[in-house]
Amino acid sequence: MHPRTLARQDCSGGTCPAVYDLDEFPDDLVIQGKQANPGLLGRLTGVASDENAVIIGRDVVEAALRPADEPVDLAHLQAQFQTFSFSAFRLETLQSYIGTGRDDQWITLLRSGRRWGKTHQRVHIVTEPLTSAMERELTEGYEGNVAAGEDIRIISIPAGSHSPISPDVSDFWLFDSSRLYEMHYAPDGTWTGASRIMDPERVILACLTRDAALHSAVPWRTYIASRPDLQRRLAQ
Secondary structure, eight states: OOOEEEEEOOOGGGOSOEEEEOTTOTTEEEEEESSSOHHHHTTOSSOOTTOEEEEEEHHHHHHHHSOOOEEEOHHHHHHHHHHOSSEEEEEEOOSOOTTOSOOHHHHHHHHHHHHTTOEEEEEEEEESSOOHHHHHIIIIIHHHHHHTTOEEEEEEEOTTOOOSSOTTOOOEEEETTTEEEEEEEOTTSOEEEEEEEOOHHHHHHHHHHHHHHHHHOEEHHHHHHTOHHHHHHHHO
């Protein structure tokens, strides 16, 4: 089969690189260049007389073509909670966050969004035994949120067990199944920033992760009902 030309820049002199797809290199692409591989030269078109061809892995090319992440500031991230149209989903994986507790501003935002028919969902992957910070978040931190309409669910992982969600997944916010923001934290749980993920494949993966997390989790009220220690804490 003839080689398929995948890309070529429109420039004079015939010296711009072209990208070829050949059947005998199913995992690689052939790139116009100056390294010795004379056996390929006669099969390619548009190669200058002083050039040859090199072979490069498809994964290298795919990685180079992926859009880079875009760091965002707090104001940009906060604006997403005002401008999303349908759904906001949060995945939490850490066992301690600085500043855990009741957040009245967040509760107000939840109530406003509920009036407009917006959906707020959250899944927290927790490991047993619970840290003191996690006990506080699961009670004081979440009780008011759930009452205000946030759909919070819990995935409980006993000590020594594996999470049903990929171990490589990190905290993120996903808005309208299309705008993905990865959260960054210091080891002590201090928020250090966020990045908007521009790679469409990673956005799709986040949607799949969300669906798997929601499927594997139990509602917050169900989890609390199974934990007398947390019920006592809420009753205090």
